[in-house]
Amino acid sequence: MTETTPHAAAGSPLPASDAEGLPALERRLARDLDILGWRARAWMPACEHEGEAVLDVAIVGGGQAGLAAAAALANQGIRAVVFDRAPEGFEGPWATTARMETLRSPKELTGPALGLAALSFRAWFEAQHGSAAWAALDKIPRLQWMDYLRWYRRAMALEVRNDCAVTAIVPEADGALVRLDLRTPAGARRVFARRVVLATGRDGLGGPAVPDFVGRLPRERWAHSSDAMDYGRLAGLRVGVIGAGSSAMDSAATALEAGAHSVELLIRRPDLPRVNKGKGAGVPGLTQGHYDLPDEHKWRVRHYINRLNVPPPHGSTLRVSRFANAFFNFGCPVEAVALAGDGAIRVATPRANFEFDFLIVSTGFKVDWAARPEFAAIAPHVRTWKERYVPAPGEEDQELADSPDLGPVFEFKERVADACPGLARIHCFCYPAALSHGTVSGDIPAISDGAKRLAAGIAGLFYREDFERHFANIEAYAEPELYGDEWTPAPPPDRRPAPKAG
Incomplete structure (x- = not known):
């Protein structure tokens, strides 16, 4: 993959008079890594x-979370191998199912740079396009972010094995290792690892939250907003979009740009939320202190943000409303869906009835172990928050109740002690960790903090587990600091020559 010029969404490139070029940036990064002692011995x-050789850590998922985790582990002297089912360069959603024009995060956020300025998106961008182009950039174009992640992987020399789908994750009976079964172009194979990190993204422990009513429709007549789909097939069709979050806006805009006859957004709320409360929560204190909060405080923060909803981005909303054939229908929760005799999809809401040719449901994701057969061996044993905490009446939240109850290193806990030895060797470094740890396991603002916490914690676990071996290494360590010829032993005081007079 080659790095690109700024996409159209970024505006026209300005003269890159101070652009040093990627080779120069990579030399600067290599120098910084050398000075800081990356990788650790x-x-x-x-x-x-x-x-078979056992991996120190196997990471499932090669998106930004998996790359950041692998780089942070390298800084701890721990080898991680990343497995991703996608072809090289197409890990994560950015170049596949994501449809926004730009990221919603401010461009100044350093994302997975791990505190290394030369590893940041800004350094990568300015190296190619110069500081004037950076100053002119509003938000980071989505495809350019993917280009940056491709460079990140190469610049940090991370070991990623593509086209490797994990079909089973099974702790060994003695609890000492975890087996990963893989489907690869060369056939089925297996690997063993001492620890496994699930860097599996927004739907990390499940999949799309699909409303029951779509079960009444032929599968070719509807899609979830996260589905890989050619939106060109919607040209000339009447399209309904259920939802009003960022993915709903992006799906609606993509359908309109593909030539849809019309797009009706069916929005259950009387208005769109205006304030992103999650952004207001993003302070270092929360990033570093969320895990140690009392249970009721953790629940209070996450439930409050869930209840108020995150508004769609300003630009994404304008991208839809610029079309005259886009319609925002508020107060329209879906009451019934049916396929009419003429082939139209009829949707009933309290305000009006609608007819569509195609339906897009933008209803988010949920923890759904049954949707992920690779987790079958561990799913019955994972302790969730419903076993840990009972919220006050009116504060119930299914997403939070289904979230895993994680330990300090993102590790799963057993629902019943000793029922699944080795379960704690699997670390949940994806979105469902948010209730236990805060949003440090996937979102751009705090992904470096989360990756460093994960890597440092795993290093500590390995050291404690191997303590006797490390103590033996201390005992066997024999590299001298002194050789015995650096001094001369003094004679007893009564045998020393008398000092000479001044």
Whole structure:
């Protein structure tokens, strides 16, 4: 993959008079890494199981969270191998199912840079386009962010194995290792790892939240906003979009731009939310202190943000409303859906009835273990927040109740003690960790903090587990600091020559 010039959404490129070029940036990054001692020296003992080398850490998912975790682990001297089902360069949603023109995050956020200025998007952008182009940039174009992540992987020399779909994650019976079954172009294979990190994104422990009513429709007549789909097929069609979040706006705009006859957004609320409360929560204190909050405070923060909803981005909303054939229908929760005899999809709401040729449901994601057969061996054993905390009446929240109850290193806990030895060797570094840890496991603002917390915690767990081996290494360590010829032993005081007179 080659890096690109700024996309149209960024405006016309300005003269890059001070652009140093990517090779120069990579030399600067290499120098910074050398000064800071990245990668740390190897200290992990080599392990084998059934004649196969055992990985220190296997990371499932090669998007921004998986890359940040792998780089942070390298800084701890721990080798991680990343497995991703997508072809190289198409990990995560950015170049596949995401449809926004730009990221909603402010361009100044450093994302997965891990505190290294030369690893940031800004450094990557300015190296190619100069500081004037950076100053002119409003928001980061989506596809340009993907280009940056491709460069990040290469610049940090991360080990990513593409076209590798994980079909099963199974802790070994003795609890010492985790087995990953893989589907690869060369056939089925397996690997063993001492620890596994699930960097599986927004739908990390499940999939799309699909309303029951779509079950009455043929599958070819509807899509979830996260589905991979050619929106060109919607040209000339009457399209209904259920929802009003960012993915609903992006789907509606993409359909309109593809030539849809009309797009009706069916919005259950009487108005769109105006304020992103999640943005207001983004302070270092929350990032660093959320895990240690009392349960009721964690629930209060996350439920408040869920209840008020995150508004769609300003630009995404304007992208829809610029079309005369786009209609915002408020106070229209879906009451019934049916396929009429003439083939139209009829949707009943309290305000009006609608007829569509195609329906897009933008209804978010949910924890749904049944949707992820690769988790079948662990799903019955994972302790969730419904087993940990009972909210006050009126504060119930299904998303939060289904969230896993995680330990300090994002590790799963057992619902019943000793029922699944080795479950704690699997770390949930994806969106469902938000209730336990805050939003540090996927979103751009705090992904570096989360990755560093994960890596430092895993390093500590490995050290405690291998303590006897490390203590033996201390005992066997024999590199001298002194050689014995740096001094001369003094004779007893009564045998020393008398000092000479002044």
